Amino acid sequence: MGWIRNTVDSVKSRRFRPLPQLVNLVSFLSSVIILSEGLACLAGADSPGSLLGVAISESMEPGIKRGDLMFLNISKDPIHAGEIILFNVDGLDVPISHRVITVHGHRNTGKVYILTRGDSNHLDDRILYARGQRWLLRHHVIARVVGLLPYVGWIKLILTENPIIKYIVLGTLALLIATSKN
Incomplete structure (x- = not known):
């Protein structure tokens, strides 16, 4: 029973640091967007994103689900x-x-x-x-x-359907960059 108390005390003593976790999330989201658009440009596509697509409806289920990233x-x-x-x-x-x-x-x-x-x-x-x-x-x-990459397209789908979220993510990223010490 003593090890449970020690574990709980150990968890309580740790500080929750939301800023590094937020930085990691924003970095991940921006990396996915930049990578997908960059790959399309490097491949000589007519327009950015033309080598990747996102399923926006359920019309191709069960094979392709809404939010799946499609390789074209x-x-x-x-x-x-x-x-x-x-x-x-x-x-x-x-x-x-x-x-x-x-x-x-x-x-x-x-x-x-x-x-x-x-x-x-x-x-x-x-x-x-x-x-x-x-x-x-x-x-x-x-x-x-x-080809397909399940669920990865949800990031782009959410940012496309809710432009305010895109601006919040970009604003947060800009704020984090401006206030970072490194």
């Missing part, structure tokens, strides 16, 4: 049914990542027609496409999803 491959290789692609739709600001369910090639024109659907959706994505559009064309495809 920009390639001109042919698209095949079963692949998960990131694509733009005319009139929408946010790209969508869904699975290719059908690919048709037109013999005369060489055009490729693609139909997609989210894994947890019951219907295909035609309701998401631009008015009157029944298929995606190759120019709509941005990249393929080639």
Whole structure:
């Protein structure tokens, strides 16, 4: 019983130092953001973040969950049914990542027609496409999803959906840098 008392006394005697823990958290968050954007720039991506994406909805569950970080491959290789692609739709600001369910090639024109659907959706994505559009064309495809890192995208998702948190993190980081002694 004496060792419990000694352990409790030892824990009580330690000072809780929130500042170093806060510095570590802010450093981690800023490192993740800087690393992801820096990698995209170094890889020669058209825009920062185009080699990494974050799942923003539950439409691809259970395989890809909201907040998962997606690694993307920009390639001109042919698209095949079963692949998960990131694509733009005319009139929408946010790209969508869904699975290719059908690919048709037109013999005369060489055009490729693609139909997609989210894994947890019951219907295909035609309701998401631009008015009157029944298929995606190759120019709509941005990249393929080639890997996942579960939960890591939540950092970017939270900072994107709540810009005030981004400013608080950046302000705290600036304050910590300005007041640090080293």
